[in-house]
Amino acid sequence: xxxxxxxxxxxxxxxxxxxxxxxxxxxxxxxxxxxxxxxxxxxxxxxxxxxxxxxxxxxxxxxxxxxxxxxxxxxxxxxxxxxxxxxxxxxxxxxxxxxxxxxxxxxxxxxxxxxxxxxxxxxxxxxxxxxxxxxxxxxxxxxxxxxxxxxxxxxxxxxxxxxxxxxxxxxxxxxxxxxxxxxxxxxxxxxxxxxxxxxxxxxxxxxxxxxxxxxxxxxxxxxxxxxxxxxxxxxxxxxxxxxxxxxxxxxxxxxxxxxxxxxxxxxxxxxxxxxxxxxxxxxxxxxxxxxxxxxxxxxxxxxxxxxxxxxxxxxxxxxxxxxxxxxxxxxxxxxxxxxxxxxxxxxxxxxxxxxxxxxxxxxxxxxxxxxxxxxxxxxxxxxxxxxxxxxxxxxxxxxxxxxxxxxx
Amino acid sequence: xxxxxxxxxxxxxxxxxxxxxxxxxxxxxxxxxxxxxxxxxxxxxxxxxxxxxxxxxxxxxxxxxxxxxxxxxxxxxxxxxxxxxxxxxxxxxxxxxxxxxxxxxxxxxxxxxxxxxxxxxxxxxxxxxxxxxxxxxxxxxxxxxxxxxxxxxxxxxxxxxxxxxxxxxxxxxxxxxxxxxxxxxxxxxxxxxxxxxxxxxxxxxxxxxxxxxxxxxxxxxxxxxxxxxxxxxxxxxxxxxxxxxxxxxxxxxxxxxxxxxxxxxxxxxxxxxxxxxxxxxxxxxxxxxxxxxxxxxxxxxxxxxxxxxxxxxxxxxxxxxxxxxxxxxxxxxxxxxxxxxxxxxxxxxxxxxxxxxxxxxxxxxxxxxxxxxxxxxxxxxxxxxxxxxxxxxxxxxxxxxxxxxxxxxxxxxxxxxxxxxxxxxxxxxxxxxxxxxxxxxxxxxxxxxxxxxxxxxxxxxxxxxxxxxxxxxxxxxxxxxxxxxxxxxxxxxxxxxxxxxxxxxxxxxxxxxxxxxxxxxxxxxxxxxxxxxxxxxxxxxxxxx
Numbered sequence: 011x012x013x014x015x016x017x018x019x020x021x022x023x024x025x026x027x028x029x030x031x032x033x034x035x036x037x038x039x040x041x042x043x044x045x046x047x048x049x050x051x052x053x054x055x056x057x058x059x060x061x062x063x064x065x066x067x068x069x070x071x072x073x074x075x076x077x078x079x080x081x082x083x084x085x086x087x088x089x090x091x092x093x094x095x096x097x098x099x100x101x102x103x104x105x106x107x108x109x110x111x112x113x114x115x116x117x118x119x120x121x122x123x124x125x126x127x128x129x130x131x132x133x134x135x136x137x138x139x140x141x142x143x144x145x146x147x148x149x150x151x152x153x154x155x156x157x158x159x160x161x162x163x164x165x166x167x168x169x170x171x172x173x174x175x176x177x178x179x180x181x182x183x184x185x186x187x188x189x190x191x192x193x194x195x196x197x198x199x200x201x202x203x204x205x206x207x208x209x210x211x212x213x214x215x216x217x218x219x220x221x222x223x224x225x226x227x228x229x230x231x232x233x234x235x236x237x238x239x240x241x242x243x244x245x246x247x248x249x250x251x252x253x254x255x256x257x258x259x260x261x262x263x264x265x266x267x268x269x270x271x272x273x274x275x276x277x278x279x280x281x282x283x284x285x286x287x288x289x290x291x292x293x294x295x296x297x298x299x300x301x302x303x304x305x306x307x308x309x310x311x312x313x314x315x316x317x318x319x320x321x322x323x324x325x326x327x328x329x330x331x332x333x334x335x336x337x338x339x340x341x342x343x344x345x346x347x348x349x350x351x352x353x354x355x356x357x358x359x360x361x362x363x364x365x366x367x368x369x370x371x372x373x374x375x376x377x378x379x380x381x382x383x384x385x386x387x388x389x390x391x392x393x394x395x396x397x398x399x400x401x402x403x404x405x406x407x408x409x410x411x412x413x414x415x416x417x418x
Numbered sequence: 419x420x421x422x423x424x425x426x427x428x429x430x431x432x433x434x435x436x437x438x439x440x441x442x443x444x445x446x447x448x449x450x451x452x453x454x455x456x457x458x459x460x461x462x463x464x465x466x467x468x469x470x471x472x473x474x475x476x477x478x479x480x481x482x483x484x485x486x487x488x489x490x491x492x493x494x495x496x497x498x499x500x501x502x503x504x505x506x507x508x509x510x511x512x513x514x515x516x517x518x519x520x521x522x523x524x525x526x527x528x529x530x531x532x533x534x535x536x537x538x539x540x541x542x543x544x545x546x547x548x549x550x551x552x553x554x555x556x557x558x559x560x561x562x563x564x565x566x567x568x569x570x571x572x573x574x575x576x577x578x579x580x581x582x583x584x585x586x587x588x589x590x591x592x593x594x595x596x597x598x599x600x601x602x603x604x605x606x607x608x609x610x611x612x613x614x615x616x617x618x619x620x621x622x623x624x625x626x627x628x629x630x631x632x633x634x635x636x637x638x639x640x641x642x643x644x645x646x647x648x649x650x651x652x653x654x655x656x657x658x659x660x661x662x663x664x665x666x667x668x669x670x671x672x673x674x675x676x677x678x679x680x681x682x683x684x685x686x687x688x689x690x691x692x693x694x695x696x697x698x699x700x701x702x703x704x705x706x707x708x709x710x711x712x713x714x715x716x717x718x719x720x721x722x723x724x725x726x727x728x729x730x731x732x733x734x735x736x737x738x739x740x741x742x743x744x745x746x747x748x749x750x751x752x753x754x755x756x757x758x759x760x761x762x763x764x765x766x767x768x769x770x771x772x773x774x775x776x777x778x779x780x781x782x783x784x785x786x787x788x789x790x791x792x793x794x795x796x797x798x799x800x801x802x803x804x805x806x807x808x809x810x811x812x813x814x815x816x817x818x819x820x821x822x823x824x825x826x827x828x829x830x831x832x833x834x835x836x837x838x839x840x841x842x843x844x845x846x847x848x849x850x851x852x853x854x855x856x857x858x859x860x861x862x863x864x865x866x867x868x869x870x871x872x873x874x875x876x877x878x879x880x881x882x883x884x885x886x887x888x889x890x891x892x893x894x895x896x897x898x899x900x901x902x903x904x905x906x907x908x909x910x911x912x913x914x915x916x917x918x919x920x921x922x923x924x925x926x927x928x929x930x931x932x933x934x935x936x937x938x939x940x941x942x943x944x945x946x947x948x949x950x951x952x953x954x955x956x957x958x959x960x961x962x963x
Contacts (some may be wrong), residue, residue: 117718173589244790341591349508356546356590360543371542384500387475
């Protein structure tokens with residue numbers, strides 16, 4: 011089921027990032043076609059394709075576009091989230107490095123759909139090479155006249171905060187402010203960047219759009235599951251033979267991602283656990299991987315597809331230590347705005363660390379679970395809920411391992 | 419106007435009203451830290467959660483506008499549990515140093531823990547440590563460990579003063595309030611951040627460790643620092659005098675008045691009360707003869723004044739009334755002037771440097787009652803009175819409070835004028851270079867030691883009330899002047915400020931129909947704008963931001 015490659019089809023060409031290579035493989039033909047379509051028709055096509063946001067939330071892309079107020083008179087902004095910060099996720103960097111024009115073409119089409127004169131691409135600060143490659147491609151696109159005729163692209167580099175990948179945190183940062191997520195309502199589609207209606211989409215999501223326009227919504231939808239169309243790029247890491255980025259239909263199962271794409275489990279060769287969608291996704295046990303790796307398949311399995319960062323752990327991995335690493339990450343990256351998240355990410359990290367260091371106390375595990383549950387759903391953004399995923403699932407599914415560390 | 423129900427009570431509120439304010443309208447308190455009606459919505463503290471029917475989980479009330487048909491419950495089990503959790507989160511890293519914290523007794527962490535927390539603490543790990551006792555500016559001290567990062571102070575400096583000194587730095591539980599590099603919290607309203615800080619993170623350097631707040635008594639008053647007449651509370655320490663080095667007035671706090679100062683006062687006003695307990699206070703009538711000062715009784719002092727009023731011809735007497743005097747005092751003075759036929763009167767003495775002014779509250783006229791003095795007809799040419807003194811047309815000068823030697827007028831000429839006088843009478847709260855020259859010095863009660871009214875630059879008449887007893891033998895000016903009038907043989911009623919005010923309202927049409935009761939706590943506006951008053955301030959008021 012390694013379906014036809016769309017996003018990664020040119021990745022093997024050494025010059026895949028150049029305009030020439032992109033044009034040779036059919037680049038910008040979708041944009042030509044899109045210019046003959048009404049904006050609403052583009053949005054409708056994307057809706058029908060069942061394309062869902064591939065940054066993490068899995069929201070239907072066409073539906074998101076349709077939230078832009080129809081009678082709005084000022085500017086509308088398209089913002090591309092290239093902040094890729096979710097631990098275990100490294101797909102967008104490949105797209106930016108190896109097929110930057112796919113993003114530019116997708117942006118042109120998306121901008122036409124939402125009537126946006128300006129697109130911002132917010133690139134993670136650590137992504138130096140992706141930024142160079144993408145900026146060069148933007149230069150080529152201006153020179154070739156794709157950009158600068160009714161649509162401009164502004165490339166903006168982040169400064170290394172996970173929270174700036176949250177769409178409204180990203181907008182705050184883009185606006186020159188501290189990267190704090192904003193209160194909703196108003197939602198970005200109504201009042202986003204610089205006070206204007208704004209659509210924030212992930213790199214990979216937008217890179218899919220030219221294929222949908224060229225080959226039709228029905229074809230794209232048929233590549234995936236009933237509720238999610240197309241392929242996506244799975245970042246496979248951890249204890250696998252061949253870690254890397256793999257494009258596959260979203261209907262692929264987790265088992266096949268690990269065994270076929272990743273080449274099987276290393277370490278002691280026996281799978282212990284998988285985090286299927288980046289660090290914020292709840293962990294699955296080895297016996298829970300026969301599920302499709304699409305948005306709804308993984309939601310039904312009690313976790314999430316998230317950013318499709320598949321982190322594989324073999325039996326030699328200590329789950330408490332893994333949780334300590336994850337908890338340290340969330341404590342370090344909490345923006346500090348909302349009290350529950352600011353205070354409890356640090357607290358939970360301290361408790362998990364204490365357990366790992368052999369200084370745990372009997373009720374620590376229940377305290378962590380209770381604190382995580384109490385804080386869940388009380389904050390401005392989804393960061394804390396993302397942290398709660400691992401807190402609860404690691405402990406619930408591997409409780410004995412934690413208890414073994416706590417002195418009797 | 420959306421109609422909704424809150425805890426079963428129907429209420430109608432203007433569109434855009436949030437659920438905290440809507441609940442307030444029906445007497446329901448929604449606990450909160452970061453929300454402040456004067457500031458933008460931050461939604462950070464997460465304490466103001468309420469249940470809204472058809473909403474899957476509790477929602478923050480501050481960012482939820484009331485809408486038609488909304489059914490809100492603020493005390494469901496779910497809301498109570500959420501509040502309890504949020505309180506725990508607020509307190510896990512808090513140092514719990516209430517015994518040495520100035521905020522104790524008026525701290526919203528204490529209040530809300532007792533109301534909504536009452537859980538058993540579970541935090542057994544080392545708390546996060548942050549800077550303590552950091553001076554942010556001349557008036558404000560920061561304890562970052564006590565801070566709950568509600569960002570009210572940051573938003574105040576961004577949105578009200580527009581000075582932007584403060585920010586929240588670092589991330590997660592390392593987050594802390596601080597100054598931007600090279601900045602100091604020196605804006606003219608910096609003390610307000612202490613008021614809006616719901617916890618002990620920002621404390622008033624002037625008030626730190628001075629007295630516990632539960633020993634303070636509060637009196638509604640008016641700031642005498644400029645023509646705005648900001649509404650204030652005077653907090654006095656009478657119960658533990660040893661706690662504050664004998665300072666009776668512990669602090670001034672702004673008192674909300676939507677039409678005058680909203681929630682704020684400026685730092686000059688806030689810290690401008692020190693003269694009340696100052697060493698320069700005049701505490702007994704005294705006379706000076708050949709350089710020797712001797713205390714006198716009020717009877718002797720009044721007799722001396724009455725004697726002078728008889729000894730000099732009315733044209734030989736000049737009077738400097740003060741725009742710091744209350745309407746009641748000024749009316750009593752007018753009665754005396756009328757009784758004696760004195761015409762040479764003025765109240766304006768130009769300050770050596772013009773007063774500062776801004777668009778928020780601060781007025782360049784640093785007197786609380788210039789408008790009142792104008793309306794009572796006491797405006798005149800002060801410089802002309804001094805010139806007349808120089809040439810001995812004026813031989814007796816009666817000065818209320820002013821230091822004529824510290825004015826914009828040429829000190830040499832003023833000095834010459836004072837030297838040429840046969841008699842200088844000074845009535846005021848504190849001594850100054852002019853009082854040092856006077857043959858008679860009579861102590862007046864400071865504004866916190868008495869009651870009265872001021873008329874602000876917009877024509878709003880506002881009451882201030884007595885917070886402490888007058889120091890020594892000091893008396894309100896209306897009382898001193900009443901005694902003079904009586905000695906002059908005039909009819910004077912009961913010695914009460916209110917009686918003088920009543921008399922004033924029948925004597926000056928602009929005040930017609932007013933009463934202390936009608937003025938109440940928020941003031942009353944003069945009847946007709948005093949058009950034709952030569953130097954009155956414009957009646958249109960600068961809108962507050």
